[in-house]
Amino acid sequence: MKNNKQINAFEERFREEIDHIIAITGPSGVGAGKAGKESLWTASIPLIAWKEKDLITTENIRLCWLTDEEGLREKQAQLHKESVVTLQVRKGEGEFMLVSLIDTDTQDQELQEILEEAQKPVFYHDDMLGTFELVKGLDLFETTIHWTNQECLLYFNLEEDEKVNDSLQTAKQLMKEQTTWDASIKSFAANQLIELAKDWQEQDDSAEKQEELTLDQFMSRLSLESLHAYPGGEFEVYCHDGDLFWGHVIIVTGNINGTFQDAHIAG
Incomplete structure (x- = not known):
């Protein structure tokens, strides 16, 4: 019952439509937090750019999802920083909700060039x-x-x-x-x-x-x-x-x- 309440409150922040995107993960890996008496972790990883229907957007946005301890460890092993990945997401204000992780090593020349530029020291x-x-x-x-x-x-x-x-x-x-x-x-x-x-x-x-x-x-x-x-x-x-x-x-x-x-x- 508590899980359902937390899940419903979380999912209300996002549109119902599911979008298919290819994205670049940012310079830090999967992190997670849990507030108060919440039973599920709110996990997230930054995205620095994504491609949708051949249109590329370069913007910092947070990809987030709810998960238990086992699911958190699984995603931390699968989803790495500074990589090109294929996702299904629901969009919200300044954040995406992860629906499905389709591929963790996607080949896309345009996004790879953006990633290589982002990896240069500043x-x-x-x-x-x-x-x-x-x-x-x-x-x-x-x-x-x-x-x-x-x-x-x-x-x-x-x-x-x-x-x-x-x-x-x-x-x-x-x-x-x-x-x-x-x-x-x-x-x-x-x-x-x-x-x-x-x-x-x-x-x-x-x-x-x-x-x-x-x-x-x-x-x-x-x-x-x-x-x-x-x-x-x-x-x-x-x-x-x-x-x-x-x-x-x-x-x-x-x-x-x-x-x-x-x-x-x-x-």
């Missing part, structure tokens, strides 16, 4: 920060920087030029004052999370009894893994936890105006 150069490469599955530009004598990844989102320039200004401000920012980021994380770290320390039965963790000790164990710069001075930092939380990453969000919003563990 770069963005900044005189101060260096050359970034687009991580296409995430729509992020990435480069390696030196942050307080250690290597660190720097990201910004693929967006219109104005927002890109704004994000780069955020990154440049952080880089210019990286010693100060490094200390501020670690200090904020330590003050927010030290009590939680002490709780984890007490729960570690395998470790020898240690002295109570101090703020300086907490800060000394952190190292930056990556920095994500956003428009408006916003930034997000991922830190190695130095095994304070048994290998979980620490995420700190803030703004170059000097304010911090949050520090939490993830992963």
Whole structure:
């Protein structure tokens, strides 16, 4: 009964007509999510172009479907990123519903040429920060920087030029004052999370009894893994936890105006 309700709500988003298309899957494979008490997974894979009745459309759109655990694993094995496939679909607003996967290795010269062009690397150069490469599955530009004598990844989102320039200004401000920012980021994380770290320390039965963790000790164990710069001075930092939380990453969000919003563990 619950499945029927979820299926009906899902299928209402799509037209009844079934269309036959040849499509190119995007740079990331099959993913899935499940909200609340839903019993079925909502699975999806991006499409970057498709051909229907010899008419080619180049547009990013999501191909999605409902499935159980077994069906999800099956489609993950069959449906791969960056491939040309033949499908039956029902169309909706900004998304297609998968009706049937007909062929996972379709030969089509026109779509193959589009795929090969899409697979070429994309770069963005900044005189101060260096050359970034687009991580296409995430729509992020990435480069390696030196942050307080250690290597660190720097990201910004693929967006219109104005927002890109704004994000780069955020990154440049952080880089210019990286010693100060490094200390501020670690200090904020330590003050927010030290009590939680002490709780984890007490729960570690395998470790020898240690002295109570101090703020300086907490800060000394952190190292930056990556920095994500956003428009408006916003930034997000991922830190190695130095095994304070048994290998979980620490995420700190803030703004170059000097304010911090949050520090939490993830992963």
